[in-house]
Amino acid sequence: MSYLETPDDSPLYQAEIDRTGSVPNYTRVFALRPEVYEAWAGLNRSVKRGMDLRRYELATLAAARRLRSSYCALAHGSVLLQQYFDADTLRRVFLDHHDAGLDPVDVAIMDFAEKVAGEPTAITAYDVDALRRHGLTDPEILDVALAAAARCFFSTVIDAVGAEPDASYRVTLDAPLLAALTVGRAVAT
Numbered sequence: 001m002s003y004l005e006t007p008d009d010s011p012l013y014q015a016e017i018d019r020t021g022s023v024p025n026y027t028r029v030f031a032l033r034p035e036v037y038e039a040w041a042g043l044n045r046s047v048k049r050g051m052d053l054r055r056y057e058l059a060t061l062a063a064a065r066r067l068r069s070s071y072c073a074l075a076h077g078s079v080l081l082q083q084y085f086d087a088d089t090l091r092r093v094f095l096d097h098h099d100a101g102l103d104p105v106d107v108a109i110m111d112f113a114e115k116v117a118g119e120p121t122a123i124t125a126y127d128v129d130a131l132r133r134h135g136l137t138d139p140e141i142l143d144v145a146l147a148a149a150a151r152c153f154f155s156t157v158i159d160a161v162g163a164e165p166d167a168s169y170r171v172t173l174d175a176p177l178l179a180a181l182t183v184g185r186a187v188a189t
Helices: 011-020 025-030 034-049 053-067 070-083 087-095 104-118 125-133 138-160 175-181
Strands: none
Touching: 011 025, 011 034, 025 034, 025 138, 034 053, 034 138, 053 070, 053 087, 053 104, 053 138, 070 087, 070 138, 070 175, 087 175, 104 125, 104 138, 125 138
């Protein structure tokens, strides 16, 4: 589950059971500091509210890949699988979004999000202008940066304390997609 001893019960658990039917391992970690989880969840909701959901998920997936966060890649890959892509296309997007048939604007968004997550001080006016050339407004560019930066916080915390991606991903994702999205910590057994 994680390297931390987590509580047997928490108000966060019931909310997850009501929402998803189970308690994810990351929720068990944040049960140690529910006020931090609630603050992060509020931040994340406000970031998502300003964005197209598909764009948010692509930016988040790119950031998770750069951070080598299996948990976040699996979680956000699952959203993209349910709503936007078949398994083979999603696997191709994750492995090389430049050669997966995405629209150029999607490629540019993933490039930018990946750079935000891995080399934010290397971003130049050229990187921002590239997004403008694809029609993004400055608030939309900020939204991509916010989505990637929020992922940095969450992914770093759960990986730092050894939170394993939930075993349920072994059931809900086909083997090739599961293998592709598992870029860091292994999925729980």
